[in-house]
Amino acid sequence: MLAAMAGVDTRTLDSVIRSSSGDSFAYRALADRALSGDYTAAFALDLAYKDMHLVLELADELSVPTPLGASTHNLMRMARGMGLGDADPTAIMRVYETALGREVRAAAPVT
Numbered sequence: 001m002l003a004a005m006a007g008v009d010t011r012t013l014d015s016v017i018r019s020s021s022g023d024s025f026a027y028r029a030l031a032d033r034a035l036s037g038d039y040t041a042a043f044a045l046d047l048a049y050k051d052m053h054l055v056l057e058l059a060d061e062l063s064v065p066t067p068l069g070a071s072t073h074n075l076m077r078m079a080r081g082m083g084l085g086d087a088d089p090t091a092i093m094r095v096y097e098t099a100l101g102r103e104v105r106a107a108a109p110v111t
Helices: 010-018 025-036 045-061 067-081 089-100
Strands: none
Touching: 010 025, 025 089, 045 067, 045 089, 067 089
16 A cells, blocks of 8 residues: 555556565465455454454464554454455455545556
């Protein structure tokens, strides 16, 4: 969202990340979904939310800070509140899109 709001072409940014140390199988899978707006569930957000909840409970029991986990859990909670529990976890992008009134979509790749 930051790149889109700054006027950066998200397809170009994606290409840069894919050719740098930021590249990974996980990045590619998530970026492909998020940049296309295809939130068809490979794994339901509701299940990821439940798993994150269990992680946070364990972290609390062990007194281990998980600031990114807590933030992600809250984004998941908001997405679920928007009715996206059956969607893929990348649908948390819709939280940002709704809050900022802008969609994050990459232009079609140039062939």
